Amino acid sequence: MGLKSPSFRKFWNVFMILISALCCVVCGIVLAIVVAFVISKGYKALNWNFFTKLPLPVGMSGGGVANAIVGSIEIVLMASLLAVPIGVLAGIYLALFGRGHLAANVRFFSDVLTGMPSIAIGIFAYSLIVIPTGHFSAYSAAIALAVIMLPIVVRTTEEAVRLVPGVIREGALALGIPAWKSTLLVTVPVARAGIVTGALLSVARVTGESAPLLFTAFGSQFWTKGFSSPIAALPLVIFINGISPYPDWQQLAWGCALVLVVLVFALNLIARLAFSRRVSAN
Amino acid sequence: MSQETAELITATAGVGTRTVRQRTSPAGDRVFMFLLYGSAWFVLAIVAALFLVLLQRSWPAIQTIGLGVFTTLWDPGGGHFGVLTFIYGTIVTSAIALIIAGPVGIGAALFLAELAPKRLATPVAMLIELLAAVPSVVYGIWGLFVMVPAIRVYIGPALQHVFGFLPLFQGPIYGVGMLAGGLILSIMVVPTVAAISRDVFEAVPNDQREGMLALGSTKWEMMTKSVLPYARSGVIGALVLGLGRALGEAMAVVMVIGNKPQIVASLFQPAYTMAAVPANEFSEATGKLYISVLIEIGLLLFIVSLLVNMCARFLVWNASGRGRR
Numbered sequence: 001m002g003l004k005s006p007s008f009r010k011f012w013n014v015f016m017i018l019i020s021a022l023c024c025v026v027c028g029i030v031l032a033i034v035v036a037f038v039i040s041k042g043y044k045a046l047n048w049n050f051f052t053k054l055p056l057p058v059g060m061s062g063g064g065v066a067n068a069i070v071g072s073i074e075i076v077l078m079a080s081l082l083a084v085p086i087g088v089l090a091g092i093y094l095a096l097f098g099r100g101h102l103a104a105n106v107r108f109f110s111d112v113l114t115g116m117p118s119i120a121i122g123i124f125a126y127s128l129i130v131i132p133t134g135h136f137s138a139y140s141a142a143i144a145l146a147v148i149m150l151p152i153v154v155r156t157t158e159e160a161v162r163l164v165p166g167v168i169r170e171g172a173l174a175l176g177i178p179a180w181k182s183t184l185l186v187t188v189p190v191a192r193a194g195i196v197t198g199a200l201l202s203v204a205r206v207t208g209e210s211a212p213l214l215f216t217a218f219g220s221q222f223w224t225k226g227f228s229s230p231i232a233a234l235p236l237v238i239f240i241n242g243i244s245p246y247p248d249w250q251q252l253a254w255g256c257a258l259v260l261v262v263l264v265f266a267l268n269l270i271a272r273l274a275f276s277r278r279v280s281a282n
Numbered sequence: 283m284s285q286e287t288a289e290l291i292t293a294t295a296g297v298g299t300r301t302v303r304q305r306t307s308p309a310g311d312r313v314f315m316f317l318l319y320g321s322a323w324f325v326l327a328i329v330a331a332l333f334l335v336l337l338q339r340s341w342p343a344i345q346t347i348g349l350g351v352f353t354t355l356w357d358p359g360g361g362h363f364g365v366l367t368f369i370y371g372t373i374v375t376s377a378i379a380l381i382i383a384g385p386v387g388i389g390a391a392l393f394l395a396e397l398a399p400k401r402l403a404t405p406v407a408m409l410i411e412l413l414a415a416v417p418s419v420v421y422g423i424w425g426l427f428v429m430v431p432a433i434r435v436y437i438g439p440a441l442q443h444v445f446g447f448l449p450l451f452q453g454p455i456y457g458v459g460m461l462a463g464g465l466i467l468s469i470m471v472v473p474t475v476a477a478i479s480r481d482v483f484e485a486v487p488n489d490q491r492e493g494m495l496a497l498g499s500t501k502w503e504m505m506t507k508s509v510l511p512y513a514r515s516g517v518i519g520a521l522v523l524g525l526g527r528a529l530g531e532a533m534a535v536v537m538v539i540g541n542k543p544q545i546v547a548s549l550f551q552p553a554y555t556m557a558a559v560p561a562n563e564f565s566e567a568t569g570k571l572y573i574s575v576l577i578e579i580g581l582l583l584f585i586v587s588l589l590v591n592m593c594a595r596f597l598v599w600n601a602s603g604r605g606r607r
Contacts, residue, residue, distance in 0.1 A: 013500035017397060023389030024398075027410050027476070030469055034416060037428050089321035097318065106322045108595065109329045115523060115591040116332070116584065117530020119557050123580030124332050127339040147328055154325060180314030208417020211532045211561055218565075235419045235533075242423040243537060250427075257420045268415045272408060 038257050045255025055221050055237075061248050065256055067223050068232040071138070074224065075217060075233055076207055078142035083149035084199050090150075091157025091195075092183060096169075098158070107158075110151035121147050122212030130216060138224060138231040141217035145206040152202035160194020161187060193274055200271035204264045210235030234260050332584060340578035346571060351578065356543040356554075358567070363575045365582075367543040371460065371553035375535060376528040378464025378549070379471045384521055386468075387475025391520075394476070395483035396505055407480065414473035422537035425466040430457040430538055433465075438550055449547040456540065461549040463539035467531055471524040478523060478598060482516030483509055519597030526590040530583055532557035556583055 004012075049064045056063030090110075094103055125144035130136055164187050172182035188195070210233075213219070218230040219240055234256045241253035343351070343363070353364030390410060394403045434457030441461075445451045486509050494508040495501075510517070532555075540552020541562050560576045567573050 009500050009503070013502040016502045017393075020389040020393040020397065023386045024393050024406050024410070026386060027390055027413060027472055028406070030472075031409055031413050031416075033428075034421070034424050034469075037424055038420060041427070086321045086324055089317050090325050093318040093322045102319075102322060106325050110325050111595050112588060112591045113325070113329060115526045115530075115594075116587050117532065117557055119530065119532040119561055120336070120580045120583045120587065121332070123560060123577055124335055124584075127335045127577055127580075128331070131339065147332075150325065150328065178308060178311050180310045183314070204415060208415075208419065210417070210419040211557075214561060214564060235417060238417075238419045238423055239533060239537070242419075242426060253423055257423055260417050261420055264415050264417060265412060268412060 035261065038254070038261050041254040042256075042258025045251045046258065050252070050255050054223070055252065058246050058249070063248070063252065065232070065234065065237050065252055067220065068234045068237045068256065069259075071217065071220070071224055071232040072207065072234045075138055075141045075145060075213070075231065076203060078139065078227075079145035079149055079206060080199070080203060082142060082146035083202065084153055087150045087153025087198075087202075088157045088188075088195060090154045091198075092161055092188070094154065094158040095161035096183065096187070106154070110154045113147070113151040114155070116148075117211075118148055118209050119211040122215040125212060126215035133228070135228065136216060136218035136230040137228045138217060139227045141213050141231065141233070144212035144216050145209060148206050148209060148212065149202040152205060153198050156198025156201065157191075157195050160191040160198065163194065164190045197271045197274055200267050200274075204267035204271065207267070208235055208260050208264050210239050214239070333581075336577060336581040336584055340574055340581045343571060343574035343578045347575070351575070354543075354545060358563070358569075358572050358575075361571075363571075365556070365559075365575075365579060367545050368554050368556045368559055368579070370545045371463070371539065372529055372555040372557070374460050374549070374553065375463040375467055375539065375555055376525055378461065379467035379528040380521060380525055382465070382468035383471040383475055383524055387472045387520070387524065388479050388517060390472070390476045391479035391483055392505055392509075395480045396509065397501070407477070410473050410476050413469065414477075418470065418531060418534045419537075421466055421470060421534040425462060425534060425538040426458075429465060430462050433457050433459075433462055433550075437461075442550075450549050453548040453550055455550045456552060458538055458540035458552050459548075459550050460539065460553045463535045463553070463555065464549070466534045466538055467528045470531060470534060471528050474527050475520050475524040478520035479513075479517050482513045482520065482598065485516070486512045515597045515600055519594045519599075522590055522594035522597065526587055526594065529590065530557050530587050532561040536561045 049062050051064060051069065052066050053062065053064030054067055055065060090106065094106060097103075098107070122144050125140050125147070129140040129143060133140075168190065169182050169187045172186040173179065177186075213233050213236050217233050217236065219236040220230045220232045222232075224231045237256045238253045238260070241249040241256075244250065347363055351363055351365050353362075354366045355362040355364045356367060394407050394410075398406065434455055438455035438457070438461070442451050442455065490508045490512050491504055494504040499507065535555050536558035539555060539558060541554050541558060542552040543554045544551070546553070556579055560579055564573075564576055567576055
């Protein structure tokens with residue numbers, strides 16, 4: 001390499017820099033193509049019926065996915081109620097008291113859990129809840145999604161709380177305020193933006209999850225009958241209708257895809273703008 | 283004088299009672315610490331429960347079939363549960379994904395970390411992370427309706443024209459198949475590789491770069507000869523994490539790979555992957571053994587993903603100093 005002429009080295013430098021810039025451009029183009037197709041195929045499905053009507057049997061046009069929209073909201077809300085409090089507490093533990101073996105293990109295994117295939121978590125929820133209870137249910141879906149959310153909330157909360165200067169908490173402690181109050185009323189409010197970001201990112205992540213729902217929520221053509229019966233969800237409609245041979249159904253699937261993409265992108269952008277530090281939730 | 287002493291005594295007593303009050307009333311603190319430690323243990327308990335529950339439910343299959351799952355015949359109706367064809371499909375699609383996403387992801391990360399001004403790098407990095415935010419089932423439907431026809435009409439024939447002498451690119455082109463699965467996975471893996479590589483590059487100390495530039499290197503030589511070698515283990519970690527994502531992806535793959543259990547060389551042929559099988563066959567699975575086998579596939583995915591992640595985190599933590607915190 002040292003023997004190559006300076007002009008070649010200069011050329012090679014510029015060439016490879018262009019190639020690496022091209023890598024970014026390719027990513028952008030792929031994103032643009034995906035989004036463009038989702039919009040162009042999906043917007044035709046979006047009308048009043050889409051948001052307000054139940055799905056109709058094959059052959060009848062004009063059905064909607066109102067039950068899936070409600071179902072998705074219900075499942076994700078339940079999952080958030082389960083995962084966010086526990087995740088935030090575990091994150092606070094890691095940030096403030098996290099030394100030693102327990103903390104190292106919690107960090108490590110929550111990272112492992114982040115990388116766990118969502119379908120394995122779906123099979124887990126199925127084995128844990130659906131088999132013993134004997135029926136598909138909304139709450140089993142919520143538990144599956146909560147398992148996926150938990151590690152994301154833990155790690156983002158840890159990062160956010162860690163950024164708060166320890167001095168202000170020590171100041172509170174020095175005034176004689178109990179540890180729980182000085183943590184929850186002094187440290188956590190300062191870290192609030194970061195914690196909210198983490199929670200929003202985890203919601204964004206699970207809103208689009210479909211693999212776990214196959215084994216738990218199962219999907220339904222009707223309004224939900226409660227927490228312990230099968231329930232419809234947007235990602236399931238995309239999958240089930242997407243692979244069906246009926247154009248009307250496929251049209252609904254594209255509509256759901258558009259709604260999901262808009263929702264997930266909005267959540268991501270809000271989360272990142274609210275807390276403009278890069279937090280990765282791979 | 284005596285009053286002052288008295289005041290002093292009351293003051294001291296006051297301090298005393300206050301400390302005593304605090305010592306005796308950390309009930310709130312005790313509950314709080316219990317909750318904190320409980321939540322931390324809960325995370326570990328979930329991982330343990332994942333393993334144990336999957337093991338318990340797949341035990342009937344493990345006992346009945348044993349190592350018989352590592353055969354190639356998948357015929358649930360006839361009682362044959364061999365998963366080797368799925369393992370083959372998983373390996374091939376993940377390999378395609380890494381071959382494409384690895385260089386693109388690392389290239390993008392180099393550009394973002396080393397070359398682009400921060401004003402450009404931040405929004406571009408955000409776009410790449412949006413690529414990771416697109417739900418996998420949306421990639422699935424997009425792959426099925428846009429990419430699969432494109433492979434059948436344009437990409438496949440073009441590849442066959444150029445590389446047709448290789449067995450990988452021979453035979454009829456259906457559109458659905460291992461190439462489609464690999465391509466869709468590569469899109470999903472790029473953001474993972476790019477984001478983690480970028481973190482690792484940014485953790486490389488500046489004197490490494492300065493030393494190289496001071497010797498008269500070009501920017502590119504600086505990157506390949508000082509940044510990349512320094513960040514090598516972290517970049518490998520990023521690739522391994524990308525591999526983990528590819529191995530476990532179910533929904534996008536199940537919609538484009540054709541779901542046919544077979545081991546063939548041609549990438550244009552349909553195949554099947556480990557993660558795709560439960561997603562596709564679960565709803566029609568009848569019989570305890572069949573379901574138990576599907577859960578066993580879940581257990582295998584859990585174990586593989588655990589190993590992959592352990593390996594990757596070890597590499598990335600060492601490179602970016604994240605574990606030392």
